[in-house]
Amino acid sequence: MRFAHEPVMLQEVLQILNPQPGEIFVDCTVGGGGHSRAIVEKIMPGGRLVAIDQDKEAIKAAKKNLAAWSDSIHFVQRNFSALKEILTELGIEAVDGILLDIGVSSHQLDAEERGFSYRADAALDMRMSREDSKTAADLVNNLDAAELTRIIRDFGEELWAKRIADFIVAKRVVNGPIETTGQLVEIIKAAIPARARRRGPHPARRTFQALRIAVNDELGVLERALEQGIACLKPGGRLAVITFHSLEDRIVKKMFQHAAAGCECPPGLPQCVCGKKPQIKILTRKPLQAGEHELKVNPRARSAKLRAAIKVLNEGEGE
Ligand SMILES: C[S@@+](CC[C@H](N)C(=O)[O-])C[C@H]1O[C@@H](n2cnc3c(N)ncnc32)[C@H](O)[C@@H]1O
Numbered sequence: 001m002r003f004a005h006e007p008v009m010l011q012e013v014l015q016i017l018n019p020q021p022g023e024i025f026v027d028c029t030v031g032g033g034g035h036s037r038a039i040v041e042k043i044m045p046g047g048r049l050v051a052i053d054q055d056k057e058a059i060k061a062a063k064k065n066l067a068a069w070s071d072s073i074h075f076v077q078r079n080f081s082a083l084k085e086i087l088t089e090l091g092i093e094a095v096d097g098i099l100l101d102i103g104v105s106s107h108q109l110d111a112e113e114r115g116f117s118y119r120a121d122a123a124l125d126m127r128m129s130r131e132d133s134k135t136a137a138d139l140v141n142n143l144d145a146a147e148l149t150r151i152i153r154d155f156g157e158e159l160w161a162k163r164i165a166d167f168i169v170a171k172r173v174v175n176g177p178i179e180t181t182g183q184l185v186e187i188i189k190a191a192i193p194a195r196a197r198r199r200g201p202h203p204a205r206r207t208f209q210a211l212r213i214a215v216n217d218e219l220g221v222l223e224r225a226l227e228q229g230i231a232c233l234k235p236g237g238r239l240a241v242i243t244f245h246s247l248e249d250r251i252v253k254k255m256f257q258h259a260a261a262g263c264e265c266p267p268g269l270p271q272c273v274c275g276k277k278p279q280i281k282i283l284t285r286k287p288l289q290a291g292e293h294e295l296k297v298n299p300r301a302r303s304a305k306l307r308a309a310i311k312v313l314n315e316g317e318g319e
Contacts (some may be wrong), residue, residue: 003222004296005036006034006106006170006297006300006301007035007038007101008101008242008290008294008298008300008301009242009288009289009290009294009301009304009306010034010035010038011288012288012306013035013038013099013240013242013306014029014038014039014042014261015239016240016283016284016288016306016308017039017097017099017238017240017302017308018097018133018238019039019042019043019047019096019097020042020043020047020096021042021043021045021046021047022043022045022046022047022217023043023047023096023097024043024047024048024049024096024097025039025040025043025047025048025049025050025096025097025098025099026049026050026051026052026083026087026095026097026098026099026223026229026232027039027049027051027052027093027099027101028052028080028099028100028229029052029053029080029099029100029101029102030051030052030053030058030059030062030075030099031053031058031061031062031101031105031107032058032061032062032065032105032107033051033061033062033065033066035064035099035101036049036051036066036073037065037066037255038175039097040066040069040073042071043072044069044072044163047072048072048073048092049069049072049073049074050073050074050086050087050090050092050095051066051073051074051075051076052076052077052078052080052083052086053076053077053204054077054078054079054080054128054129055077055105055108055128055129056129056130056131057107057111057132058105058107058108059075059076059077061107062075063075070079074090076177079129079221080100080221080225081122081220081221081225081228082304083098083225083228083229083232084228084231084232087232092242093247094232094233094234094237095232095233095234095237096169096232096233096234096236096237096238096315097238098229098232098233098237098238098239098240099240099241099242100222100225100226100229100240100241100242101242102218102222102241102242102243102244102248103218103243103244103245103248104116104128104212106300108128113125114127115135115136115181116208116212117181117200117208118181118184118185118202118204118205120181121180121181121182122180122181122182123135123137123179123180123181124136124137124140124178124179124180124183124184125137126208126211126212126215126216127215127216128216129216132215132216134215135215136184136212136215137177137178137179139151139204139211139214139215140168140172140178140184140211141172141177142179142268144169145162145165145166145168145169146165147162147243148164148165148168148169149161149162149165151208151210151211151213151214152164152165152206152207152210152211153238154210155209155210155211155213155214155219155247156206156207156208156209156210156211156213157206157246157247158206158207158210159190160191160193160196162208163191164187164188164192166191167187167190167191168184168187168191169186171187181208184204184207184208185203185204188203188204188207189203189204193303209245213247218248219247220253221250222248222251222252223251223255225243226239226251226252226255227255227257229313230255230259230279230280230309230311231279233280233309233311235311235312235313236310236311237306237310237311238283238309238310238311239280239308239310239311240306240307240308241306241307241308242304242305242306243304243305243307244303244304244305245303249287249305249307252307253287253307256280256282256307256309257282259278259279259280259309260278260279260280260281260282260309261276261278262277262278263275263276264276277314278312278314279311279312279314280309280310280311281308281309281312281313282305282307282308282309283308283310284307284308284309287305287306287307288305288306288307288308289304289305290302290304291305
């Protein structure tokens with residue numbers, strides 16, 4: 001198996017996470033192990049890396065690519081939304097750094113049989129973990145038009161969501177279940193008027209993104225992982241998150257802002273009653289993006305946005 005994933009914004013990630021010998025790091029999305037490799041090199045000697053991925057094939061590839069450090073790495077094939085539980089099971093109370101490089105890997109996109117790509121004809125699957133039960137075909141064939149519209153509009157930001165959903169439902173009533181990515185692409189093309197199809201990216205891109213987000217509950221698991229990640233950092237611990245579309249970036253931005261804010265009492269109270277203290281300091285006022293040089297060698301980095309934060313020590317804590 002070839003895992004040809006170029007780690008995105010690697011230099012920026014290393015600079016911000018600043019891994020040091022002896023530290024404990026978590027890579028929540030180990031993929032082929034590109035970022036992990038660079039991190040593990042820096043935390044040696046004495047460091048430990050928890051390498052998580054829900055995809056069995058990614059864990060297999062990462063184990064192979066990181067074999068030289070296998071004594072210092074815990075490989076975990078789980079959803080990163082179980083971060084806290086995973087660390088507790090490993091006997092780790094708090095960590096020095098956490099990386100999330102969200103989304104599908106190039107390997108998953110290139111593996112036609114996974115059904116992520118609108119450029120290949122394959123079973124309509126899109127599960128990042130093949131142990132999950134719900135596939136894209138299940139959604140497309142079982143949801144009603146209103147629910148499909150909501151998913152395609154909210155997760156794909158697709159202008160033609162309602163027409164696409166109506167075409168999907170009409171087609172399955174006449175021809176039976178929609179089984180393949182190719183069938184779905186044809187339905188989407190038929191639903192979007194020709195003049196709109198000629199502009200912008202591939203007409204199926206937004207709908208495929210939407211279904212993938214829904215199949216893998218990508219926004220829900222990101223929220224849960226960020227909440228737990230912030231809680232699991234040691235004071236001074238760093239958290240870096242790379243996202244590839246605006247819905248995810250918005251979640252990271254909002255959750256960072258919330259965790260970085262102090263008292264949230266309504267104005268006018270004589271003193272704070274909520275007791276909320278800042279948990280983190282945001283390190284990236286605006287998200288960092290890949291530089292020109294990286295974009296030349298790795299076009300996939302074009303939509304990547306990196307946000308980072310550092311855990312703060314509040315008065316009375318850590319004494
Ligand atoms: C963009 S790739 C990561 C590539 C990696 N940073 C590297 O340098 O090779 C994203 C990986 O995250 C995994 N992933 C996405 N969502 C996940 C989740 N909720 N839990 C665990 N792994 C997830 C995917 O299976 C995929 O392998």
